[in-house]
Amino acid sequence: MMNRREWFLGSASLAAGAPAAFANQSSTKKPVVISSANGLAACAKAMEMLRSGADTLDAVIAGVNIVELDPNDTSVGYGGLPNEEGVVELDASVMHGPSRRCGSVAAIQGIKTPSKIAKLVMEHTSHVMLVGEGALKFAEAYGYKREDLITEKARTAWLVWKESLKTEQAFNNWRSMDENLAADAAPMNRLKRAFPEINEETLAWAWQMATHPPYGTINCLAVNEKGEMSGVTTTSGLAWKIAGRVGDSPIIGAGLYVDQDVGGAGSTGVGEENIRVAGGHTIVEAMRRGMPPRDAVLEALKRVSRNYNDNKTRLDKLDIEFYALRKDGEHAAGSLWGSHRSYKVYSVNDGGESRHEPCVFLYGS
Ligand code: GLY
Numbered sequence: 413m414m415n416r417r418e419w420f421l422g423s424a425s426l427a428a429g430a431p432a433a434f435a436n437q438s439s440t441k442k443p444v445v446i447s448s449a450n451g452l453a454a455c456a457k458a459m460e461m462l463r464s465g466a467d468t469l470d471a472v473i474a475g476v477n478i479v480e481l482d483p484n485d486t487s488v489g490y491g492g493l494p495n496e497e498g499v500v501e502l503d504a505s506v507m508h509g510p511s512r513r514c515g516s517v518a519a520i521q522g523i524k525t526p527s528k529i530a531k532l533v534m535e536h537t538s539h540v541m542l543v544g545e546g547a548l549k550f551a552e553a554y555g556y557k558r559e560d561l562i563t564e565k566a567r568t569a570w571l572v573w574k575e576s577l578k579t580e581q582a583f584n585n586w587r588s589m590d591e592n593l594a595a596d597a598a599p600m601n602r603l604k605r606a607f608p609e610i611n612e613e614t615l616a617w618a619w620q621m622a623t624h625p626p627y628g629t630i631n632c633l634a635v636n637e638k639g640e641m642s643g644v645t646t647t648s649g650l651a652w653k654i655a656g657r658v659g660d661s662p663i664i665g666a667g668l669y670v671d672q673d674v675g676g677a678g679s680t681g682v683g684e685e686n687i688r689v690a691g692g693h694t695i696v697e698a699m700r701r702g703m704p705p706r707d708a709v710l711e712a713l714k715r716v717s718r719n720y721n722d723n724k725t726r727l728d729k730l731d732i733e734f735y736a737l738r739k740d741g742e743h744a745a746g747s748l749w750g751s752h753r754s755y756k757v758y759s760v761n762d763g764g765e766s767r768h769e770p771c772v773f774l775y776g777s
Pocket residue numbers: 627628629647648649650658659660661679680681682683684
């Protein structure tokens with residue numbers, strides 16, 4: 413998960429009112445890849461492929477495949493945290509700028525790389541989105557084998573979530589976001605009794621996951637030296653979700669949007685809040701109207717905030733980030749919360765090593 417506190421770094425002036433000098437000014441002809449904080453390796457892989465002449469969509473998919481296949485990333489693909497039944501269900505979408513086509517899959521089980529299946533939907537069908545069993549059968553028709561996607565680490569967290577249901581601190585799918593996420597530190601004695609074979613560090617992590625279920629996700633956007641653009645978003649979605657819950661990641665216009673004339677945008681964090689503002693589309697349309705990427709991501713965040721009447725106490729529970737890459741290579745990312753000393757980051761590669769850059773933020777100090 414890109415938990416709100418997990419990806420914060422150092423200090424800088426990044427708030428909504430900070431000088432525009434903090435916006436990234438990239439050159440117009442350089443290839444650029446950006447991604448969420450968990451996408452450093454994805455950006456490097458995508459850039460390597462762009463430099464060897466690969467298509468922009470193939471490049472970003474190859475990038476996120478690294479994270480989808482990584483059992484240690486518990487928010488995406490193989491090793492992702494499961495639904496309430498202990499089954500990993502994945503969502504993904506792709507958009508290819510030059511052909512103006514897109515594809516997505518939602519609530520697909522058994523396939524480690526749902527981004528590749530989203531691309532198959534785009535390439536081989538007249539449809540945009542396949543879900544559930546149909547998406548899995550479609551993948552199998554193209555030679556993919558159904559696999560068990562849950563790792564021992566993810567299963568431990570799921571069992572700890574079940575244990576947490578015996579307490580008042582449990583995360584409950586039938587309560588609103590406002591009512592959830594109030595749990596305190598792990599009741600270690602109780603957990604050690606229930607799971608004597610698991611070490612304390614793992615139990616503390618699993619309790620955090622159980623009571624503050626992550627939304628995970630990786631978004632990756634690229635522009636090549638010809639100005640061609642593509643994007644992908646892929647996730648295991650909300651941990652412990654009701655089976656069949658679909659977040660924003662596979663929703664074209666929410667978790668991902670690319671318009672070859674303008675740029676691309678994506679999101680990580682609480683998918684329901686992004687769906688309510690169609691964040692990807694909102695950001696691209698803001699850039700079309702002339703807003704720089706930095707202002708465009710803040711515009712989407714303001715719409716999320718408006719849905720809570722700008723009530724910062726309620727918004728304090730929300731983890732949501734937006735990413736924007738304009739066709740000329742300028743980029744930005746924004747999160748709801750930050751401070752000058754502690755802010756979120758996103759991943760960038762514009763030709764050298766991948767690096768983290770600071771997110772702007774809507775609220776903080
Ligand atoms: N942003 C990922 C999800 O909500 O499923």
